Amino acid sequence: MVFILILFGKPDDEASLLLDNLEGNYLYKDIFDFEQIKKPQLLVNLLQMIAFQVGAEVSVNEMAVALQVNRNTVQRYIDLLEKAFVIFQLNGFSRNQRNEITKKTKIYFFDLGIRNSIIANFNPIELRQDVGALWENFRIDERFKFLAREKKSPNYYFWRHHNQQEIDYIEDEGGQLTCYEFKYSNKKASIPPHVCQNLPIQIV
Numbered sequence: 001m002v003f004i005l006i007l008f009g010k011p012d013d014e015a016s017l018l019l020d021n022l023e024g025n026y027l028y029k030d031i032f033d034f035e036q037i038k039k040p041q042l043l044v045n046l047l048q049m050i051a052f053q054v055g056a057e058v059s060v061n062e063m064a065v066a067l068q069v070n071r072n073t074v075q076r077y078i079d080l081l082e083k084a085f086v087i088f089q090l091n092g093f094s095r096n097q098r099n100e101i102t103k104k105t106k107i108y109f110f111d112l113g114i115r116n117s118i119i120a121n122f123n124p125i126e127l128r129q130d131v132g133a134l135w136e137n138f139r140i141d142e143r144f145k146f147l148a149r150e151k152k153s154p155n156y157y158f159w160r161h162h163n164q165q166e167i168d169y170i171e172d173e174g175g176q177l178t179c180y181e182f183k184y185s186n187k188k189a190s191i192p193p194h195v196c197q198n199l200p201i202q203i204v
Contacts, residue, residue, distance in 0.1 A: 042067060046077050050087060050107050051118040055133030057092075057104040057160070078107070085110050090140075093157035093170050106158050108137045131184050136168055139182040143169070 045067055050058070060078070064071045081087045090106040109115040112134060116122055125131055147153065154173035160166040169180040 042069060042073070043077055043081075046074065047081070047086075047118050051109070051115050054108055054115065054130070055106065055136045058107055059104050086114070088144075090156060090158045090169070093159040093167075093172070108140055110141065112137055112141075135184040136182040139180070140169055143180070 046063065049063055049066065060071055060074050064074045067074065078087070078089070082089065087107050087109055090108070092104060115137070121128070121130075128134070152173070154171040157170045157172065158166070158168060159170055159179075167179050168182045171178045171180075
């Protein structure tokens, strides 16, 4: 909420500068000092890697290989960023079907302005290639705010099948599934019936 109050009504250039300052002062300096991070550049590189993969499935093992560190180090830094409310994860939903993909996770940002600052991209929507990912991240953020206001705490997931069928976001509340597809365009989503059959499906 603090970020929103600071940036509301600001010119684009000034808002971008404020976000860059927040990124430098909060994401890096404060977290480094608080946790006594031994390899700060590694955390910077990890955040950039995550920022470029918003909305896509990521593998801790693959990120560890790319960053040339062990898996436990990457997982520790991800856990730290979650505790600092910089990022959050969605795990894969499964009903134990052989073709469902559950080993990977999706990582999103609590603040998309910070995410854009990390990759130095403040272009308007019409010039961006990541609109779908931004919209998906934004809608899940808003859903979490709604759940917090309503004092609800369902389990939440994404779902994907090896045949490329997928659902962006699933809530499991007492065994009842509610499935959401977040589409920036007006195209209709394809919802796999064996996951959400006879259950509420919302396309937003």
